[in-house]
Amino acid sequence: MMEPENTEESLQRREGVVSNRRKRYERMVEIRLLEDKVIEIFAEGLIPGTTHTCQGQEAVCVGVAAATRPTDIVVCTYRGHGIALALGVPTVTVLGEIMGRQIGCMGGLGGSMHLSDPSVGLLPTSAIIGAGIPIAAGAALTAQILGNDTVAVSVFGDGTTNIGAFHEGLNLASIWKLPVVFVCENNQYGEYSPIESTTSVTDLAIRATSYNMPSEIVDGQDVDAVEATMARAVARARSGGGPTLIEAKTYRYAGHSRSDKATYRPAGELDMWLQRDPIKLFGAKLVEEGVLEEADLELVDAEQRRRLEATLELVLSSPTPTPAQMMARVSAGGR
Amino acid sequence: MAKLRMNQAIALAIAEEMERDSRVVMFGEDIAVAEGPFKTSEGLLKQFGPSRVRDTPISEMGFLGAAVGAAATGLRPVVEIMFIEFLGVALDQLVTEGAMMHYLSGGRLTVPVTVRASVGSGLGFGCQHSQTLERWLLGTPGLKVAVASGPRSAYGLIKAAIRDENPVVVLETRSLYGQREDFEPNEDAVIPLGVGEVLRGGTDVTIVALGQTVGLALAAAQASKEWSAEVIDLRTIMPWDQDLVRASVSKTRRLVTVEENQFTGGWGTGIVSDIASIAFGELDAPPIRITAPDVHVPYGTELEERFLPSVEYMTNQITSLIKTGVVPKKWWEEEL
Numbered sequence: 001m002m003e004p005e006n007t008e009e010s011l012q013r014r015e016g017v018v019s020n021r022r023k024r025y026e027r028m029v030e031i032r033l034l035e036d037k038v039i040e041i042f043a044e045g046l047i048p049g050t051t052h053t054c055q056g057q058e059a060v061c062v063g064v065a066a067a068t069r070p071t072d073i074v075v076c077t078y079r080g081h082g083i084a085l086a087l088g089v090p091t092v093t094v095l096g097e098i099m100g101r102q103i104g105c106m107g108g109l110g111g112s113m114h115l116s117d118p119s120v121g122l123l124p125t126s127a128i129i130g131a132g133i134p135i136a137a138g139a140a141l142t143a144q145i146l147g148n149d150t151v152a153v154s155v156f157g158d159g160t161t162n163i164g165a166f167h168e169g170l171n172l173a174s175i176w177k178l179p180v181v182f183v184c185e186n187n188q189y190g191e192y193s194p195i196e197s198t199t200s201v202t203d204l205a206i207r208a209t210s211y212n213m214p215s216e217i218v219d220g221q222d223v224d225a226v227e228a229t230m231a232r233a234v235a236r237a238r239s240g241g242g243p244t245l246i247e248a249k250t251y252r253y254a255g256h257s258r259s260d261k262a263t264y265r266p267a268g269e270l271d272m273w274l275q276r277d278p279i280k281l282f283g284a285k286l287v288e289e290g291v292l293e294e295a296d297l298e299l300v301d302a303e304q305r306r307r308l309e310a311t312l313e314l315v316l317s318s319p320t321p322t323p324a325q326m327m328a329r330v331s332a333g334g335r
Numbered sequence: 336m337a338k339l340r341m342n343q344a345i346a347l348a349i350a351e352e353m354e355r356d357s358r359v360v361m362f363g364e365d366i367a368v369a370e371g372p373f374k375t376s377e378g379l380l381k382q383f384g385p386s387r388v389r390d391t392p393i394s395e396m397g398f399l400g401a402a403v404g405a406a407a408t409g410l411r412p413v414v415e416i417m418f419i420e421f422l423g424v425a426l427d428q429l430v431t432e433g434a435m436m437h438y439l440s441g442g443r444l445t446v447p448v449t450v451r452a453s454v455g456s457g458l459g460f461g462c463q464h465s466q467t468l469e470r471w472l473l474g475t476p477g478l479k480v481a482v483a484s485g486p487r488s489a490y491g492l493i494k495a496a497i498r499d500e501n502p503v504v505v506l507e508t509r510s511l512y513g514q515r516e517d518f519e520p521n522e523d524a525v526i527p528l529g530v531g532e533v534l535r536g537g538t539d540v541t542i543v544a545l546g547q548t549v550g551l552a553l554a555a556a557q558a559s560k561e562w563s564a565e566v567i568d569l570r571t572i573m574p575w576d577q578d579l580v581r582a583s584v585s586k587t588r589r590l591v592t593v594e595e596n597q598f599t600g601g602w603g604t605g606i607v608s609d610i611a612s613i614a615f616g617e618l619d620a621p622p623i624r625i626t627a628p629d630v631h632v633p634y635g636t637e638l639e640e641r642f643l644p645s646v647e648y649m650t651n652q653i654t655s656l657i658k659t660g661v662v663p664k665k666w667w668e669e670e671l
Contacts (some may be wrong), residue, residue: 073408102381106441116440123407124439131432141401142408145360145386152404164424168397175392254568329438330476332500 007119014070014088014120017062023064025224028058028279029304033080034091035254037080037308038098038112039323042258046316048100051112053281054082056253059278060155060185061086063226063248067234068153069122073139075132076155078113079185079252082092083155089117091308096315101232103318107325130165133182140237141180151237152180159190161204167211170245174211179237181230182245185220187252192264208245220250221278224285250278337520342512344486345375346449347520348493349413353383356411360495362389362398363415372417372514384642395425401449403433404446406502407440413497416452418460419468419506426471427499433502434477445500449493453509454482454596455547465639467546469572470600479503479528480573484549486516488570491526495632499528508547531576533583537565540589540653543580543606545569548593550643555649562657570600577609584610585668590622591653593644598626598665620660625652628667641666 016023035053042051054061061082068074076083084094089105097104098112105117116124123139126132137153141151146207159167161184173180184204188195201207208215216238218229226248232243251273255262262270269326286292339347353359365372367380367390380388389560391398395416402412416422422429429450436446456465472480479501489507496503518524526532531543533555539562544552549568556564565583569575584590592603592611603624610622625644633639648666655663 002465013485073404075404106439109441110439114439123404123444124436126432128427128431131400131427134428135404135407135432137403138404138406138412139408140404142410144406145405145410146358149626150408152408163395165400165427168394171392172394172397172401176389183648226521324524329442331479332437332442334543 004169010088010117010120011070011091013090016066017066017086017088020288021174021291024062025282025292026221026304027062027086028282029109030091031058031061031098032279033087033304033308034095036083037312038101039254040225047098047112048287049111050257050259052079052257053099053254054079054252056251056273056278057185057187057220058082058250059223059282060183060220063223064153064155064183064230066227067230068151071150072135072152073121073123073151073152075123075139075156077129077132077157078127079124079157080115084117084122084125086124087117088120089115091311091313093117095311096147098290099315100316100320101315102321103315105239108321109326109329112136119285130156130160130163132159133165133169134172135171136180136182137178140173140180141176144176149238150179151234153183154180155183155185157190157193157228158184158188158199158204159187160184161207162199168273170208170211170213170243172215173243178241181233181237181245182243183230184245184247186247187250189252191256192260203247205245205247211247215245215247217247217249219278220248221281222306224283279280336517338515338518339486339644340374340513340515341483341486341489341507342375343377344490344520345378345507348375348490349376350379350382350493352494352497353379353387354438357390358409359411359413360387360405361403361413361415362391364391364393364417366390366415366608368444373509374541375415375512383594395421396428399425400428400432402599403428403436403446406433406446407436407444411447411497412450413451413529416450418464419452419454420463420466422452422471423466423489429502430472430475430478434476437501438477446502448502449496450502450504451493452504452506454506455508455510456632456639457510457547459636459639461634465632467506467515467595469602471594473602473605477501477572479571480506481528481571482506482546483508484546484568484570485511485514487518487524488526488568490520490522495524495607496526496555503528510547526570529571529576530572531567531569531571531579533579534562534568535566537563537587539587539657540591541562541565541580541583541587542591542593543567543603544593545572545602551644551646551649552593555646555653558646559650561654569640571628580606580610581613584614585617585653588617588619591655591656592624593649594624594626595643596626597629599629601626620656620663623652623656625649625660628665
């Protein structure tokens with residue numbers, strides 16, 4: 001099997017968002033454009049099954065990546081394209097995986113919901129709500145037992161806070177004081193249902209108190225705020241201070257999956273959130289601070305569009321996986 | 336030779352692997368301070384300390400998930416599920432996360448986790464604490480499943496499971512924890528996963544048994560004067576030893592599986608199906624399965640004793656099969 005060897009590119013891309021705010025902006029644009037492209041080519045039949053996009057949540061993805069090291073472990077859900085790109089996974093392997101091609105980060109065998117790149121710490125993203133929470137606790141346990149300063153991060157949605165695995169995982173992390181950060185992207189909807197119709201509390205961060213765990217609520221549309229909040233939690237975890245629950249208030253512009261047209265949203269709600277679009281907010285801030293010129297914003301957009309078209313061309317030239325590749329991956333050491 | 340009880344053999348196997356490899360850790364409910372409700376982790380906390388030997392909350396989804404995450408990132412956890420039924424609340428982590436993670440990482444991650452669970456009827460624990468449930472796991476690609484039939488096989492299978500790079504479930508017959516067996520607990524006793532064992536040679540019928548039915552099958556074979564049985568302890572059901580069973584049946588020309596589980600969906604279905612397909616023209620009788628009826632494990636001694644195939648029932652079924660060449664009626668078909 002031709003393994004996409006992307007370690008170096010992944011690490012370089014990660015280093016970009018860790019050290020450079022302009023790169024963070026570029027990455028947020030890259031995520032937005034890729035997600036828009038995914039919806040476009042899904043409609044053309046180029047993506048099997050379904051796919052879950054994260055337009056509107058880019059600041060959380062990039063803020064998390066900016067505050068962590070490539071040696072840290074990240075566990076995420078099926079809404080994981082943005083996290084994967086933010087962590088540094090190359091665009092071609094992310095889009096390749098979404099489109100089920102050999103060039104994908106898992107050779108095209110996983111698909112849109114299952115992205116992974118151990119070189120930047122991304123464990124396979126899971127299609128099961130809540131599954132990643134105990135797994136992240138376990139990754140943190142490895143760091144604790146081996147005595148290194150690796151931190152584990154679990155990124156999940158608001159709906160996850162109602163499933164048992166969330167509560168079991170947080171309790172375990174708390175009693176064992178594990179170096180793990182739980183990041184809840186509260187995008188206001190669990191699949192088709194508004195959070196208030198399914199959940200007993202408005203601020204999900206409050207649930208950390210049941211587990212004697214510190215928590216913070218952060219504006220998920222502000223990448224600087226997410227990065228700063230994340231950095232505090234990561235520092236606490238790295239220094240032996242135990243787990244933190246972060247709730248990032250954000251919004252999902254698209255429906256849950258491709259069959260969801262999001263007709264359940266009240267009129268005006270999307271427009272209200274678009275006023276606080278994370279990319280526009282960050283772009284304006286960088287211009288105000290003199291990090292970027294006004295004209296740079298369009299240049300970044302044009303450059304990312306150009307790259308994405310080239311990436312799509314490359315993915316389209318990659319074959320789909322073979323039966324032999326499929327069979328070889330079932331068990332370690334062969335079947 | 337050491338005359339060990341099965342629970343001692345298990346604790347010894349884990350201790351030796353923890354000694355050999357510092358990445359091996361163990362956790363579960365009441366396994367550290369209390370040394371396990373079935374005393375299968377006696378001495379481990381004292382020998383290896385509270386970082387590597389941990390009591391967990393009653394929270395199988397949490398700690399089995401943590402074991403999967405730990406295994407994917409560098410440890411080799413052994414987790415104890417006190418009663419196999421408790422796996423139900425954690426099954427996602429085993430079959431949908433652990434068993435798929437190698438595949439879903441493009442082959443770059445391995446998940447060397449060992450999940451041990453006590454199984455089986457015979458102790459009067461009622462229907463929610465007496466099942467074997469290996470059929471929940473059958474047919475899950477990426478997962479290996481072994482079943483111990485006594486101290487020697489428990490020792491050998493657990494050591495192999497801990498060394499394997501894949502998630503492995505080792506089921507331990509609860510009623511056998513106190514059983515003793517003479518054997519040499521050393522490297523030669525490690526049992527490769529996927530390899531069965533012929534415990535007794537014979538010429539008229541091959542009996543394939545697993546876990547608690549192994550001892551019963553041996554007893555039936557030894558007592559029978561009418562037929563000579565070859566008895567195989569299958570030991571691993573995922574993957575199972577096709578070569579061994581096929582070779583035995585090609586000699587005896589008859590196959591009987593003896594299963595503790597209910598009839599529908601039991602582990603023997605795959606064996607019988609394979610042999611019926613492969614050796615169709617060579618058989619002297621149809622392959623049969625001796626199982627429990629499709630009912631919950633009964634509470635109360637009289638009914639529970641009927642649930643597990645008895646030596647007498649097994650003997651009658653096999654005698655009838657050999658005499659008539661047709662499938663004998665099951666006891667519940669005759670009586671009810």
